[in-house]
Amino acid sequence: NAGVTQTPKFRVLKTGQSMTLLCAQDMNHEYMYWYRQDPGMGLRLIHYSVGEGTTAKGEVPDGYNVSRLKKQNFLLGLESAAPSQTSVYFCASSYSIRLSGNTIYFGEGSWLTVV
Amino acid sequence: AQSVTQPDIHITVSEGASLELRCNYSYGATPYLFWYVQSPGQGLQLLLKYFSGDTLVQGIKGFEAEFKRSQSSFNLRKPSVHWSDAAEYFCAVGGPGNEKLTFGTGTRLTIIP
Numbered sequence: 001n002a003g004v005t006q007t008p009k010f011r012v013l014k015t016g017q018s019m020t021l022l023c024a025q026d027m028n029h030e031y032m033y034w035y036r037q038d039p040g041m042g043l044r045l046i047h048y049s050v051g052e053g054t055t056a057k058g059e060v061p062d063g064y065n066v067s068r069l070k071k072q073n074f075l076l077g078l079e080s081a082a083p084s085q086t087s088v089y090f091c092a093s094s095y096s097i098r099l100s101g102n103t104i105y106f107g108e109g110s111w112l113t114v115v
Numbered sequence: 116a117q118s119v120t121q122p123d124i125h126i127t128v129s130e131g132a133s134l135e136l137r138c139n140y141s142y143g144a145t146p147y148l149f150w151y152v153q154s155p156g157q158g159l160q161l162l163l164k165y166f167s168g169d170t171l172v173q174g175i176k177g178f179e180a181e182f183k184r185s186q187s188s189f190n191l192r193k194p195s196v197h198w199s200d201a202a203e204y205f206c207a208v209g210g211p212g213n214e215k216l217t218f219g220t221g222t223r224l225t226i227i228p
Binding site for chain 2: 041059092097098101109
């Protein structure tokens with residue numbers, strides 16, 4: 001039972017490089033999310049998707065792009081990485097956008113360092 | 116805007132002792148409240164949640180939390196901690212009409228023998 005899987009788990013990038021984080025879920029969930037976690041900041045929502053082919057901005061979307069070409073996958077892209085994007089990235093998914101009666105499942109995180 | 120405050124960055128507790136982690140929230144209506152746990156190198160796992168009804172909520176791993184509207188609080192408790200409870204704990208708030216979660220900054224729990 002894989003749940004939410006993120007790849008890669010660790011990556012070091014140079015400033016200006018690009019990369020894509022892949023999130024895959026096997027629970028047939030409609031909703032998927034990308035968060036970043038920084039010390040003393042908690043988790044902050046970057047982008048989310050309410051279904052295949054849709055994306056929306058969250059709290060901190062600048063510098064990131066996302067795509068949801070397949071229902072089970074949600075990609076987070078950094079076109080030109082900056083040191084400020086050094087963070088731990090978490091993907092999550094849920095059956096419904098409604099919080100009540102619903103559980104959000106998180107992946108194990110992707111540690112990204114930009115030097 | 117909704118917000119969550121976890122005033123304790125780091126708490127150290129002896130194994131077998133009781134635990135209380137504090138969480139204060141700001142939300143314009145009746146909130147939905149959550150506690151998540153993050154073990155080292157792992158994702159977040161839901162411990163418990165409150166939507167309505169009984170203000171004392173039971174969760175997994177022997178945890179409970181009490182919603183106190185008058186104090187805007189949702190403190191997490193456990194009567195006797197185990198070494199495996201060492202982790203980071205996040206409180207989160209959301210609600211009907213704004214179904215996205217806002218997380219607190221987390222409290223790191225250390226257990227000493």
